[in-house]
Amino acid sequence: MVKVNLKGCDSFVKEADYQKYVEKALVAYDVLDKETGAGNDFLGWKALPDGTPESLIKECEAVRDDWKARGVNLVVVIGIGGSYLGARTALEALNHQFIQDPAKPRVVFAGNNLSEEYLAEMMDLAEKSSVACIVISKSGTTTEPAVAFRIVKEHIEQRYGKKEAADRIVAVTDAARGALKTLSTQEGYRTFVVPDNVGGRFSVLSPVGLLPICVAGYDVRAMLKGAAAAKAQVSVRNADNPAVQYAAMRNLQYFELGKKVEVLVTYNPRFMFLGEWWKQLFGESEGKDGKGIYPASANFTTDLHSIGQFIQDGDRCMFETVVSIEKSNRSVVIGSDEQNLDQLNYLAGQNVEHCNAMAALGTKLAHIDGGVPQIEISIERVDEFYIGQLFYFFEAACGISAYLLGVNPFNQPGVEAYKKNMFALLRKPGYEAQTEEILKRL
Numbered sequence: 001m002v003k004v005n006l007k008g009c010d011s012f013v014k015e016a017d018y019q020k021y022v023e024k025a026l027v028a029y030d031v032l033d034k035e036t037g038a039g040n041d042f043l044g045w046k047a048l049p050d051g052t053p054e055s056l057i058k059e060c061e062a063v064r065d066d067w068k069a070r071g072v073n074l075v076v077v078i079g080i081g082g083s084y085l086g087a088r089t090a091l092e093a094l095n096h097q098f099i100q101d102p103a104k105p106r107v108v109f110a111g112n113n114l115s116e117e118y119l120a121e122m123m124d125l126a127e128k129s130s131v132a133c134i135v136i137s138k139s140g141t142t143t144e145p146a147v148a149f150r151i152v153k154e155h156i157e158q159r160y161g162k163k164e165a166a167d168r169i170v171a172v173t174d175a176a177r178g179a180l181k182t183l184s185t186q187e188g189y190r191t192f193v194v195p196d197n198v199g200g201r202f203s204v205l206s207p208v209g210l211l212p213i214c215v216a217g218y219d220v221r222a223m224l225k226g227a228a229a230a231k232a233q234v235s236v237r238n239a240d241n242p243a244v245q246y247a248a249m250r251n252l253q254y255f256e257l258g259k260k261v262e263v264l265v266t267y268n269p270r271f272m273f274l275g276e277w278w279k280q281l282f283g284e285s286e287g288k289d290g291k292g293i294y295p296a297s298a299n300f301t302t303d304l305h306s307i308g309q310f311i312q313d314g315d316r317c318m319f320e321t322v323v324s325i326e327k328s329n330r331s332v333v334i335g336s337d338e339q340n341l342d343q344l345n346y347l348a349g350q351n352v353e354h355c356n357a358m359a360a361l362g363t364k365l366a367h368i369d370g371g372v373p374q375i376e377i378s379i380e381r382v383d384e385f386y387i388g389q390l391f392y393f394f395e396a397a398c399g400i401s402a403y404l405l406g407v408n409p410f411n412q413p414g415v416e417a418y419k420k421n422m423f424a425l426l427r428k429p430g431y432e433a434q435t436e437e438i439l440k441r442l
């Protein structure tokens with residue numbers, strides 16, 4: 001179960017204020033639950049944990065097995081924003097951090113930036129591998145993945161021929177619309193559907209996340225089970241609901257204590273990408289209409305030696321949300337040393353994770369003393385089941401929190417602004433008038 005511990009906020013928050021925000025969060029909970037709020041045509045993510053048919057998982061497994069039979073050892077997953085962050089988060093959390101399992105394909109991500117060097121170096125790897133590609137774009141028209149896909153598609157076609165290329169490319173896109181759908185039909189690619197009512201940042205439990213995670217060799221049934229367990233946990237209308245508690249406390253921090261920044265902290269480098277996924281989820285869902293908590297992330301103890309200084313001592317604009325893992329999957333014990341020159345013998349016989357836990361407690365107290373309230377969210381361990389729990393927990397909490405804040409959680413009008421300028425500067429047909437205007441400003 002996902003647990004929320006608010007003790008680290010006690011010295012900053014009056015109980016009566018917290019109760020007031022719990023009441024507000026319960027009103028927001030009703031809006032999400034009864035589907036009466038803005039953006040209620042984008043609530044399909046709520047049905048994914050327990051409504052995903054077995055046939056869809058079998059289709060994902062068929063792609064995995066087909067590519068294994070073809071000897072594929074590199075899968076390029078092309079997508080940006082919600083079309084890649086969830087899968088990448090899961091894989092960074094689950095993969096061995098140093099060794100590639102030879103029984104599984106290596107999965108790399110492209111189309112999430114426009115760096116020429118990134119793409120060129122990714123293609124260096126492709127040249128040396130047996131490549132397949134999952135291209136993911138709900139709209140089917142996003143520039144970054146479209147550019148990467150053009151290059152990867154050409155490579156696959158040249159190496160394996162058009163017929164085999166059609167077996168080595170799978171598209172995840174809209175059921176009916178968009179350039180990627182048209183191309184897939186024309187080329188005969190296998191396709192998976194991003195449901196109409198599921199927005200990018202809420203799509204990790206749809207084929208957008210499930211397909212790459214399954215192809216990488218992980219158990220997506222367990223992930224959906226974990227998400228379903230979290231769904232049961234956050235589908236109760238009371239003050240013990242952890243999503244209600246988290247939504248209430250973070251809005252209290254924002255409105256009553258003037259905290260404008262939330263730092264999502266983890267003590268395990270496996271979860272560095274969880275911060276990236278969470279930043280998109282909350283940033284795109286809440287940052288609008290001049291409102292919203294700025295979502296930042298940090299990985300401790302690493303970042304205690306960099307931005308730790310600011311968190312302890314800089315502008316008191318922030319609170320922390322620590323995602324903690326109760327049990328380590330591995331054990332490394334610190335040994336004893338006769339000379340003890342490093343003076344670490346007092347730790348001999350201790351697990352490294354014990355030191356990590358003590359660092360976390362020490363940091364918690366120091367940050368509280370420094371004026372940084374702390375929310376703690378914990379799961380038992382890192383595996384598919386618990387990652388599924390975290391995904392659904394944060395999605396539900398985000399919906400409740402954004403409604404409490406007073407915004408539509410499911411639109412993202414702000415992401416269009418840069419695109420118009422970029423298209424004009426790239427001289428995309430149809431943008432001629434804007435090109436002249438923009439050039440005058442530069």
Ligand code: PA5
Binds near residue numbers: 080201202
């Ligand atoms: O959350 C979102 O809606 C966005 O981040 C999209 O996922 C992102 O812009 C990619 O869009 P698309 O899947 O249409 O290429």
